[in-house]
Amino acid sequence: MHPLLARQLKKYCPDGRAADLDGLSAAVDAAYASFESDRSLIEHSLETMSSELGQRNRELAKQLQEKQRVMDQLSSINTELLDLNHKLETAQTQLLQADKMASIGQLAAGVAHEINNPVAFVHSNIGTLEMYLKQIFQIADAYIAQEQFLPAEVVRQLNELRDKLEYDYIVGDMADLMKESKDGLERVKKIVQELKDFSRVDQSEWDLLDITDGINSTLSLVRHELQSRADIVCELSALPPIECVLSQLNQVFMNLLINAAHAIKQHGTITIRTGMQGDDHVWVSIGDTGEGIPPENLSRIFDAFFTTKPVGKGTGLGLSLSYGIIKRHHGRIDVSSQMGSGTTFTITLPVQQPPANAAESDALKNAANQS
Ligand SMILES: Nc1ncnc2c1ncn2[C@@H]1O[C@H](COP(=O)(O)OP(=O)(O)OP(=O)(O)O)[C@@H](O)[C@H]1O
Numbered sequence: 001m002h003p004l005l006a007r008q009l010k011k012y013c014p015d016g017r018a019a020d021l022d023g024l025s026a027a028v029d030a031a032y033a034s035f036e037s038d039r040s041l042i043e044h045s046l047e048t049m050s051s052e053l054g055q056r057n058r059e060l061a062k063q064l065q066e067k068q069r070v071m072d073q074l075s076s077i078n079t080e081l082l083d084l085n086h087k088l089e090t091a092q093t094q095l096l097q098a099d100k101m102a103s104i105g106q107l108a109a110g111v112a113h114e115i116n117n118p119v120a121f122v123h124s125n126i127g128t129l130e131m132y133l134k135q136i137f138q139i140a141d142a143y144i145a146q147e148q149f150l151p152a153e154v155v156r157q158l159n160e161l162r163d164k165l166e167y168d169y170i171v172g173d174m175a176d177l178m179k180e181s182k183d184g185l186e187r188v189k190k191i192v193q194e195l196k197d198f199s200r201v202d203q204s205e206w207d208l209l210d211i212t213d214g215i216n217s218t219l220s221l222v223r224h225e226l227q228s229r230a231d232i233v234c235e236l237s238a239l240p241p242i243e244c245v246l247s248q249l250n251q252v253f254m255n256l257l258i259n260a261a262h263a264i265k266q267h268g269t270i271t272i273r274t275g276m277q278g279d280d281h282v283w284v285s286i287g288d289t290g291e292g293i294p295p296e297n298l299s300r301i302f303d304a305f306f307t308t309k310p311v312g313k314g315t316g317l318g319l320s321l322s323y324g325i326i327k328r329h330h331g332r333i334d335v336s337s338q339m340g341s342g343t344t345f346t347i348t349l350p351v352q353q354p355p356a357n358a359a360e361s362d363a364l365k366n367a368a369n370q371s
């Protein structure tokens with residue numbers, strides 16, 4: 001029994017009998033009335049609380065919406081920042097590329113220019129010297145022919161001097177010396193020409209050129225470095241001239257050839273092949289029998305600054321620069337590699353560049369001028 005009812009019963013019905021029924025009903029009635037009033041009070045409070053809760057709920061939902069909006073904004077700012085960062089990295093790579101290529105090209109062109117003049121005059125002087133020597137020998141021969149008219153003692157002394165100075169040997173050796181010197185100079189002239197071809201000082205614009213010349217001039221520059229590690233096999237097909245900036249393609253060939261040599265630890269083979277794909281594309285492949293590229297690195301080798309070489313040995317820019325150059329030529333560069341067997345890079349280039357839009361054409365010109 002409810003303690004309140006027990007108390008009323010005790011008050012109005014002592015001894016268990018209804019002594020004051022009216023008093024009891026009045027008390028119970030009052031209790032009901034008070035209960036009703038409490039209930040309606042509680043209901044009212046509940047209603048107020050529920051409406052306050054609803055209001056708070058709506059406010060929270062609004063705040064949540066606002067937070068979501070801010071989060072969306074932040075995430076879009078983040079994406080923009082990542083994009084900007086990527087653009088910055090690309091710009092930095094391109095600057096470094098321009099810098100690296102400009103310095104290699106300028107160095108090659110500068111050396112070629114500096115050597116060209118002295119080589120030209122030494123070459124011309126050697127020709128004159130050879131002529132003078134022939135004339136001197138002619139004079140000496142004429143004197144020798146007149147020996148019979150000289151006193152015997154003088155002839156003896158002259159012969160003694162001739163033997164002592166090994167005149168006959170000098171006459172024979174002089175011709176060989178002159179020939180060797182001329183051959184040596186021809187070789188220097190060839191190297192200078194190759195340096196010029198490599199840097200293509202006279203070509204900074206797009207031109208129709210045969211990439212075989214580029215491969216050969218690049219090879220002649222790095223052949224010495226490659227030969228210490230590898231046999232070089234060339235299987236070059238006849239190719240049509242293609243629209244390109246050959247000095248830039250030479251940089252790509254050089255990067256790939258040097259990478260190939262670096263990948264060979266003992267002694268191996270570097271194979272250079274060229275060919276046509278259809279009649280509108282040419283391809284060049286540079287393969288090595290080096291250590292190969294681990295599969296997990298394959299997707300990263302074209303990233304700027306990715307290198308597995310020790311600090312100071314590699315900057316990790318060679319392939320990313322090469323990728324950029326090939327992309328500007330609307331070509332592609334593919335790689336296949338087998339750990340322990342070697343790696344082959346294949347470049348495919350269009351014979352003719354697609355018509356460029358104005359912005360692209362400016363970018364190409366700038367890139368070409370920077371190199
Ligand atoms: N032929 C190859 N065989 C094996 N690994 C290669 C070969 N070519 C490239 N790689 C890997 O790709 C990485 C990146 O090459 P990349 O030419 O971009 O930079 P690098 O040679 O390290 O430095 P550098 O800027 O001096 O060229 C190399 O460090 C090497 O790990």
Ligand SMILES: [Mg+2]
Nearest residue numbers: 255259318319
């Ligand atoms: Mg490299």
